[in-house]
Structure formats: structure tokens, C-alpha cells
Amino acid sequence: MEKQKPDVDVLIVGAGFSGLYLIHRMRQIGLSCHAFEAAAGLGGTWYWNRYPGARCDVASFEYSFSFDKELEQEWEWSEKYAPQPEILEYAEHVAERFDLKKSISFSTKVTSAIYDEDNKLWSIKTSKNSAHKARFVVFATGCLSVPFTPPIVGLAEFAGSTYTTGRWPHEGVGFTSQKVAVIGTGSSAIQSIPLIAKVAAEVTVFQRTANYSVPARNAITTPEESNRTKASYAALREQAKTTHSGIVTSPSPKSALEVPEEERLATYEKRWTDGGLPFLAAFSDVMIDQKANDTASEFFKNKIRSVVKDDETAEALCPTFPLGGKRMCVDTDFYETFNRDNVSLVNLKKEPIESIEGSTLHTTSRSFEFDSIVLATGFDAMTGALNAVDIRGKEDFPLKQAWSEGPDNYLGLMVNGFPNLFTVTGPGSPSVFTNMLMAIEQHVDWITDCLEHMSVNDLTLIEAQSQAQLDWGKEVQRAASQFLRSNTDSWYTGANIEGKKNVFMPYMGGLPVYRETCDEVARENYRGFTLT
Ligand code: FAD
Numbered sequence: 001m002e003k004q005k006p007d008v009d010v011l012i013v014g015a016g017f018s019g020l021y022l023i024h025r026m027r028q029i030g031l032s033c034h035a036f037e038a039a040a041g042l043g044g045t046w047y048w049n050r051y052p053g054a055r056c057d058v059a060s061f062e063y064s065f066s067f068d069k070e071l072e073q074e075w076e077w078s079e080k081y082a083p084q085p086e087i088l089e090y091a092e093h094v095a096e097r098f099d100l101k102k103s104i105s106f107s108t109k110v111t112s113a114i115y116d117e118d119n120k121l122w123s124i125k126t127s128k129n130s131a132h133k134a135r136f137v138v139f140a141t142g143c144l145s146v147p148f149t150p151p152i153v154g155l156a157e158f159a160g161s162t163y164t165t166g167r168w169p170h171e172g173v174g175f176t177s178q179k180v181a182v183i184g185t186g187s188s189a190i191q192s193i194p195l196i197a198k199v200a201a202e203v204t205v206f207q208r209t210a211n212y213s214v215p216a217r218n219a220i221t222t223p224e225e226s227n228r229t230k231a232s233y234a235a236l237r238e239q240a241k242t243t244h245s246g247i248v249t250s251p252s253p254k255s256a257l258e259v260p261e262e263e264r265l266a267t268y269e270k271r272w273t274d275g276g277l278p279f280l281a282a283f284s285d286v287m288i289d290q291k292a293n294d295t296a297s298e299f300f301k302n303k304i305r306s307v308v309k310d311d312e313t314a315e316a317l318c319p320t321f322p323l324g325g326k327r328m329c330v331d332t333d334f335y336e337t338f339n340r341d342n343v344s345l346v347n348l349k350k351e352p353i354e355s356i357e358g359s360t361l362h363t364t365s366r367s368f369e370f371d372s373i374v375l376a377t378g379f380d381a382m383t384g385a386l387n388a389v390d391i392r393g394k395e396d397f398p399l400k401q402a403w404s405e406g407p408d409n410y411l412g413l414m415v416n417g418f419p420n421l422f423t424v425t426g427p428g429s430p431s432v433f434t435n436m437l438m439a440i441e442q443h444v445d446w447i448t449d450c451l452e453h454m455s456v457n458d459l460t461l462i463e464a465q466s467q468a469q470l471d472w473g474k475e476v477q478r479a480a481s482q483f484l485r486s487n488t489d490s491w492y493t494g495a496n497i498e499g500k501k502n503v504f505m506p507y508m509g510g511l512p513v514y515r516e517t518c519d520e521v522a523r524e525n526y527r528g529f530t531l532t
């Protein structure tokens with residue numbers, strides 16, 4: 001039988017920052033490519049998450065592409081942490097500048113990707129009933145792109161309006177004079193609650209687990225600051241490459257336990273005043289030693305107690321897990337908002353939600369009337385978007401089944417049994433522990449170099465070896481075990497989704513170590529991969 005021909009060399013799923021950069025790089029090495037995007041527009045995270053207050057928590061100068069020096073120089077960020085509309089505008093600008101849109105089909109969900117062993121091609125089907133054949137498929141489907149809806153009895157029949165932070169209406173929501181429930185106190189809730197509280201008549205926050213949130217200290221970027229940063233952009237990017245998270249920080253080499261209390265508190269105070277995620281780097285052992293972590297956690301709780309006037313609310317807002325166990329949040333006026341007369345907190349640890357009937361939400365001890373409910377209840381992270389597609393590799397074996405005990409993979413890039421299928425910033429890679437733009441560039445560049453190597457050497461197939469995958473899985477768990485967060489239930493472990501296998505998913509070895517490992521693997525003729 002005559003062999004079938006591919007429609008494209010590389011089929012890309014998703015048109016967030018990963019998909020956009022992939023299109024650009026595939027074109028550069030002369031491979032034909034096409035992207036399918038479920039949304040009606042590009043931008044991924046920044047297309048979907050339009051809730052009030054949505055913005056990045058990695059400084060915009062860093063949370064932006066580094067691959068093109070002119071792009072770096074021409075784009076102006078208005079604030080230290082740009083708001084969602086501006087980040088989306090930036091994504092649009094990138095697409096425009098590199099003429100990427102013509103390679104994307106919007107409003108088109110990839111529903112299945114089946115490996116056709118006879119033809120050594122991937123067969124892809126979409127929600128528009130189109131069928132495609134590609135030599136390679138890259139899933140750039142995002143780590144936080146499938147919102148989680150909690151199974152609350154009666155939620156679907158709620159008589160008012162229900163909004164999900166990760167699927168926010170484009171036209172915006174007018175909460176003026178409304179009674180609003182916000183369920184969840186993760187980053188999305190913590191960003192949106194202060195702004196919703198400014199317009200709504202009443203806001204009731206339903207909190208299951210109190211979170212840590214540090215003030216962002218966001219500020220307008222002056223032209224002088226912008227020029228200064230742009231003048232030293234190259235050095236800034238190089239410095240970012242050397243840090244664990246790919247974010248320019250000044251991690252302290254000192255232990256929190258070796259310094260006198262006065263110095264320790266002054267250090268925390270300084271980090272708190274400076275604001276943002278670098279708080280976590282106040283001391284070298286905050287993330288790895290329980291006693292050191294306790295000192296930071298206590299500092300946090302005292303801050304909450306000093307801000308929130310009502311003692312019961314303040315205590316309920318004090319977290320009970322290690323700082324950094326779940327992703328630390330970054331806010332503007334989150335704790336202050338609980339001093340408003342129109343804001344109250346319901347501690348779901350004391351009175352869980354029982355059901356919703358009509359416009360009434362019942363906890364085990366009270367009933368509340370609402371006009372709107374905001375679900376800030378998170379995502380089926382890291383594997384959600386991949387498991388939502390019917391992906392089948394060699395011998396028709398489903399990815400879901402291959403991942404029934406956890407998302408086994410090699411370097412977070414490929415899975416044994418699924419040749420020529422790549423994932424970007426998926427499980428097994430540093431991904432969500434980094435400045436994601438940097439992680440995306442590293443992954444896409446590695447994949448690009450790999451495909452170029454295959455073209456040059458006339459190779460058609462690449463597949464992760466099972467032993468290499470096994471070893472990498474052990475390395476991912478070893479790296480995680482050094483950190484306190486490996487013992488905390490979170491979306492990193494899949495604990496937020498009922499029935500999901502609890503395994504620590506991202507790689508905690510740090511971006512520099514990971515980058516070097518990937519480069520070394522490539523240098524050693526793609527050690528651990530079989531190339532044919
Ligand atoms: P995404 O942006 O998630 O894009 C994936 C795309 O794939 C989506 O558009 C989705 O519709 C599409 N897709 C999924 N499945 C299919 C399918 N089957 N068929 C077709 N299309 C599909 N990271 C940081 O480093 N710093 C930050 O400050 C930061 N802030 C964040 C704020 C929010 C509110 C959230 C949710 C995440 C944030 N992140 C942040 C993480 C963020 O997800 C990444 O930084 C980055 O935007 C991911 O880009 P991506 O292209 O890999 O994935």
C-alpha cells in the first residue's frame with residue numbers, strides 16, 4: 001500500500017505563548033506547521049483569564065519573550081506587573097510582528113491524536129470534524145488551561161449568574177449592587193476579591209484553605225525605568241538564566257536559623273516591603289527546612305493579624321501549611337479588603353458548603369442569598385488539557401492509561417510509546433516553578449534543535465526510552481523530596497482533583513540544572529531517546 005503523506009510537518013495544539021513561539025521557530029528551520037486553538041483568539045491564559053485584577057506576578061520585563069532583541073526594545077510595559085489586557089495585547093503584537101496568525105485555526109479544538117504506525121504519522125481530528133496528518137505533534141496546551149468546577153450540589157441550577165475566573169466573559173461583569181459569593185482563595189480569588197468588593201454591595205468569600213499572599217507593590221513603570229531596563233536587557237536575561245526559577249532574584253545564602261531574630265525579622269520586613277515572589281528567597285532554607293519555614297510563616301501570620309481588624313477573620317486567614325507549599329499568591333490589598341463593611345469570610349473548615357438551591361447557598365450552619373457566584377476554584381493542572389484529548393500512541397495505547405499512575409515522561413518533553421509527540425512545559429519539567437516565558441523558550445528551542453538535527457541527519461522518528469523515562473521520574477521525585485512543598489496537598493500534586501493520582505508533577509531541580517541536562521542529552525546524541 002502506498003504510504004500516506006503528511007499535511008504538515010508539525011501540528012501544534014494551542015496558541016498561547018508556547019504555540020506562538022513554536023510557529024515562529026518551526027518556520028525558521030523550514031518545517032511546515034499549523035496550530036489549532038480552541039479559543040476564538042490567541043494568548044492562551046491571557047485570552048481566558050479576564051477576571052478583575054488578573055495580572056502577572058513575574059515582573060513584565062521578565063515575563064516577556066527574549067528571542068528577539070528588537071521586540072524587547074520596542075514594547076513598552078506600563079506597570080511592573082502588567083494587567084491581563086496588556087499581556088494579551090503583547091501576545092497579539094508578537095503574532096502580528098511575526099505574521100503568525102495565518103498559521104492558526106481558531107475556535108478549533110483538537111479532539112484526538114492517534115499514532116498511525118504504518119505511515120509513521122499522527123492522525124489528528126478536530127471539533128470541526130477536520131482530519132489532518134502530521135509527522136510531529138506538539139502539545140502546547142498549557143499547564144493551567146482547564147478550569148476545575150467543584151461538584152457542589154445544585155451549582156449548575158443556581159438561579160443567579162455563575163462565573164469562572166479561568167473562563168471570564170469578554171464583555172466583563174457588572175457586579176454593582178450585587179451580592180456576590182467568591183469560592184476559593186487561590187491566586188485568582190486573591191487578585192479579584194479586592195476589585196469585586198469595590199463595586200459589589202456585598203462579597204462573601206468562601207475559604208477552604210487559607211493561603212499565603214504577599215503584597216505585589218505594583219507600580220507604574222516610568223520612561224526612565226523602562227529605558228534603564230532596556231539598556232541592560234541582555235545582562236538581565238543572562239542573570240535570569242542562572243536562577244532556580246528563571247526570575248532575577250537576590251537569594252540570600254544565609255539560613256533563617258543562623259541569624260539573630262532581629263536580623264531575621266528585618267530581612268522579612270524588607271522583603272515584605274519590596275513585595276512579590278522574591279519573599280521566598282529571604283533565606284536559603286525557608287523552602288526546605290520546617291523550622292526555618294516556621295519563622296517565615298509566623299512573620300506572615302503576624303502581618304495578617306496586624307492588617308485584619310476582626311480577630312476571628314484574621315485567624316481564619318492564617319495558613320496552616322508551610323509557606324510556599326502551595327503557590328504563594330501576590331496581591332494588592334487582599335487582607336485590607338476584609339476590613340471593609342461589605343466583605344465577610346466564611347471558613348469552610350468550620351461550615352462546609354452543603355448545596356445550592358435557587359439563589360441560596362447553604363453551608364452546614366447558615367444560608368446565604370446571592371446574585372452571582374464566582375468560581376475561583378483552580379485548574380486540572382499540568383495534565384488536564386492533555387488528558388482531555390484522546391491521545392493514543394503505539395499499539396493504540398491511550399496516554400491516559402500510560403499516565404494512570406502519574407504522568408511518566410522523559411525530561412517533561414516526550415513519553416515512551418508516543419513517538420514524535422512533544423509536550424511544552426508539561427509535567428516533569430520546571431514549568432510552573434519558573435518564569436514560564438523562559439521555560440517556554442527553553443522547551444521550544446530544544447524541540448526546534450532536535451527537529452533540525454533529525455532533518456539534517458535524515459531521521460524520521462524520535463521516542464523516549466522506557467529506562468530513561470523511569471530514571472527521569474525518579475529524578476523528578478528526588479528533586480521534589482528536598483522541598484517542603486512535596487508534602488503539601490496542592491495542584492502541583494494533583495490533590496485538588498478528586499480521583500487524580502497524587503504525584504508531584506513539576507521538576508524542582510531548577511531551570512539551570514534542567515537546561516544543562518537537556519543540553520547534555522542533546523550533545524550526547526539524544527541520550528535516552530531512540531532516533532530512527
Ligand atoms: P496557555 O496560555 O494555557 O495556552 C494553551 C492554549 O491551548 C489555550 O489557549 C487553550 O485554549 C489551548 N488548548 C488546550 N487544549 C486544546 C485542544 N485540545 N485543542 C486546541 N487548543 C487547545 N506564569 C508566569 O510565569 N508568570 C505569571 O505571572 C503567570 N501568571 C498567570 C496568571 C494566571 C491567571 C494563570 C492562569 C496562569 C499564569 N501563569 C503565569 C502561567 C501561564 O499559564 C503561563 O505563563 C503561560 O501563559 C502559558 O502559556 P502556554 O502557551 O504554555 O499555555
Ligand code: N01
Pocket residue numbers: 055056057058144150151165183184185186187188189191206207208209327330348376377378379432491496
Ligand atoms: O487556583 P488555586 P487559582 N470548595 O488552585 C478552592 C496561577 N495564577 O486559579 O486550597 C471550596 O490556586 C481551593 O481550596 P483548597 C498560579 O500558578 C497566577 O487561584 O483546595 N473551595 C483554593 O482556595 C496559581 O497557583 C496568578 O482547599 C474550593 C481555590 O479554590 C494557579 O494559576 C493569578 C473547592 C483554587 O485555588 C491557580 O490559581 C491566578 C471547593 N469544592 C492564577 N475546590 C498570578 O497572580 C477548590 N477550592 C500571576
